Amino acid sequence: MLADALLLQLGYNATLVAIGATLLGVAAGMTGAFLYLRKRALVSDAISHSTLPGVGLAFIVMVALGGDGRALPGLLLGSALSAWAGLLCLGWLVRRTRLAEDAAIGAVLSVFFGVGIVLLTVIQTMSAGKQAGLENFLLGSTAGMLRTDAIVIAVGGLAILAAIFVLRRPMLEVAFDPEYAAARGVNVDRVDLAMMGLVMAVTVVGLKVVGLILIVALLIIPSVTARFWTERADRVILIGGLVGGLAGYAGAALSAAEPKVPTGPIIVLMAFVLFLLSLMLAPGRGVxxxxxxxxxxxxxxxxxxxxxxxxxxxxxxxxxxxxxxxxxxxxxxxxxxxxxxxxxxxxxxxxxxxxxxxxxxxxxxxxxxxxxxxxxxxxxxxxxxxxxxxxxxxxxxxxxx
Amino acid sequence: MLELATADGRVPADDARKDSPLAVRGLTVSYGEKPAVFSVDMTVPKGSMTAIIGPNGAGKSTMLKAVLGIVKPLSGQVEVFGCPLADQRARIAYVPQRASVDWDFPTRVIDVVLMGLYREVGLLGRLRGAHVDRARSCLDRVGMAAFADRQIGQLSGGQQQRVFLARALAQDADLYLLDEPFAGVDAATEKAIIAVLKSLKSEGKTVVAVHHDLATVRDYFDHVFLINVRRIAEGPVDEAFTAETLQEAYGGRLASTQVDQLSAVLA
Incomplete structure (x- = not known):
């Protein structure tokens, strides 16, 4: 069964899901590498937790309009809007108040997540909400995923990779030396915003597979793992993508064999295994x-x-x-x-x-x-x-x- | 004396400004509600080596950053080669303070220098062998060719400064702005850097550097700009770098030993 899962012998749908999860993992690993190099890894936690109210609100709006509250594109749109709101709050708190970024992250993360949980509880009491399965967005689940869902995830992952390819030089420049980048005419705020936009995209695309609580792990663990193997930023990014992709693939494949376990934790554990191996065995920086x-x-x-x-x-x-x-x-x-x-x-x-x-x-x-x-x-x-x-x-x- | 940007007679003639690689008028920059630079005019002559001098907190670095648009000024205009900054960015190379970056960043010396070529290569262009050769020759110019593949974390302070200079050289600019290029570097590096700057001058390029060592001003520079939030003096070293202007810029903050040193230099 295990071998069948890893070799994608569990059917067309499972294969499609595994491909989507792999692309998501590569995108997350690479995006996370830029975040890690910019030393803003924790911002991803605020962004991902901010998606929850959007999921709840999107469901309520779609039901109110007489549609199917579970339609994935609608839920993803809602989550993106609310993550954007969280990001704006974070930026405002850091710029306009004396709060440091870490404190602002804590505030935004917990308030948005709290609002989201309240909304999910309200939805549970709605007649249409009983079977909504929105709690799957917390930890991710590929069981019963539709073919179109898998395609949305794969296309989303590819789009993120294309954006990374275009923006890689400004993002790297800003991560290493923002002042020099600004002197050369790079709009540092806009590049940072684009980086956050990529993180948001990874979170939204990954909601169904990894879930919003653990997506931060898929963003951060791959680049930290990659750092053990190289002293070059471009390779941190590439190896980060490789680690993320491997974790996504193995996690989705194993989850297909064991549908009762949420997919997110399996993917994260796969990434952790790679991290542990690197921590121990990497030449130079390994233990x-x-x-x-x-x-x-x-x-x-x-x-x-x-x-x-x-x-x-x-x-x-x-x-x-x-x-x-x-x-x-x-x-x-x-x-x-x-x-x-x-x-x-x-x-x-x-x-x-x-x-x-x-x-x-x-x-x-x-x-x-x-x-x-x-x-x-x-x-x-x-x-x-x-x-x-x-x-x-x-x-x-x-x-x- | 309050200096007005429009004060006639003090502001150089318009054509002198037009000809200048860097002309600033009425520049005010403020962090919070305390102006760091207040209503400052500056006209850097073409082909000069200009030192920006003043006590700590006088707004020297802020001046450079505002000129480059790294910090947003409250008011004032900056003209580069007679045009707005945005049109002339490709002609300016900036060497920031060494301490402004994290030297544990995972990257090699050559990669840092190649960053100087990112604008030229563009978003989607490929870095080719010719680019790498150019980066290597810039490293060679600052005596760091043998360090191209080294991890930047393994460099000494002076070597870090040379790498930053090489990155600026890679841009092949016409105006070089340096923020404290000699701060905390060894004697050999100081010599190497000044040699490069003088060769730039001999190629007709213009060099502006924030400088803190009053004793070397005369040897290294031909033009000075004294600032302490406001502009104190500006001109050729012989005219503007005098006991009076220094007294005005530094006030009581010049230690007596420094005064002694200076009177020796100025004598």
Missing amino acids: LAALIRHLRFQQRVHLRQGLLALAQAQPIYEVRTRRLLRRAGLARADGVATEAGRARAARALRDEKRWEIVRTDPAHEAAAEFYDGLTDIDTVLTSDQIAEIDARIGAPKGVPA
Whole structure:
């Protein structure tokens, strides 16, 4: 069943839904990357929660006009209008009052969501409201999704991607250096507004699949995941899209196999799995890589300390140091240096003496900065500089060059 | 003395203004209800290297930002090469203060310089090899060619400043506006930057920089503009950069050691 789901063997509708969810995921991951680079990730939370009153009002209006309150285009239009209202409130609060953006986000998010929940409760009491299933917009559900719904979502995702392609340079410029962008004639406020418009579009398109509570996760987790793998903004955006797409696809496919579980949480959990893997395994920024780097560093310290102890014929008490020396073939099990060990030890000691000169001589101030007890001096100084220092120490005794 | 924008005799003749790469008239900028720049006139001569000088909070940076439309002035006009700013943006390159961006932003040195070419490439145009070559040659000009593929987070303060200058150079502009380009940079970088600015001048371009180090004004610049919310003095260094004008601009805020240094410089 699971394999069937992932390979899209569950029928035409499920396949269509999976395609829509994939496009939505790519769009969300990429849009979220710009938001993350602009350091305004939390604004998406305010926008998504602001959609709820619009859903409720749109339903009531459509029923009042004698239509089907559940028509998706109408509900999406309502949610977009109310998200826009939330965005305007947020902008007004930040510009006209002394509230910081985080506080304004909290205020807008909770008030709009509260109003939305009240509206949903009112709808429950209406005769047409019993079967409305509007609560599915909270956590998302693909069960019983119509073919046209899936097409709306897929087309919406594609439209968002096209808009991102056109706006990618101004958005990137504004995210990195808004002042410079403004000096070049970019209307920063308008670019920010366009970015928010994209977030709103992702939220609205994603309402049915992911739901408004968790769409923020599909916006943010992919770019945060991508950041583990790259140091370049354009790749954060591309990898973010890839992660979002994978999460959307796997989530929708699994949800088709298990229709009782809401789709949103499954998609978000898929994204989280990718995040967790990246956190652990990414080279450079991942936890495992950092651990390995630290262990290697520790080994270098132990080896160096051991060699210096050997060179000065001091006993080595640290078990780990002895084991490392033995494994490197520098000492025997009883801690006595081998031939190779004696040579390396003498060289380490000589380096240490050279460093001593370098660190006390003001002429070598710049080089002295590199001293950490581990760095070989010939990676810092040229051979003629070293020769000059050796002349001061006196000829090295019994050290192979 | 209250300076009126329309005061005759003080405002340079109209054709001098028309010829100027940057002419400002009656500029007032206010954050909240306290004017940061009040009714200021400025005429930058073509091909000059002009220093904008004044104490902290005198409105130096604000001046530049208002000229570029980054902050909205309350009143006043800005003309660039005798035209409204909007028509001439392509001819202006701006080097903001280093601290104005987050240097942990995930990007490489070359990508920052390429941002200087975004306007030219357009929304849908492709960045081609020729663009990258141009960006590299700009990095070369500030001595940073070897750092092109480096992460910007790994740069020192001076290197960051050079990258910003390279981004401005990539625009191939006629007027360069720099905000404190020498603040917190090492001596080698200061030398490299001034060499580039002087070569720009020799190509006939105009350079305007907010500058804080009074001791180097004479060596680096040929024109000064002294400001402390209001315009204090403006003109060739020999005429406008004097003990009297500095006293007027800085008032009691010039530390006695600075005064000593200056009298040495001015002597």
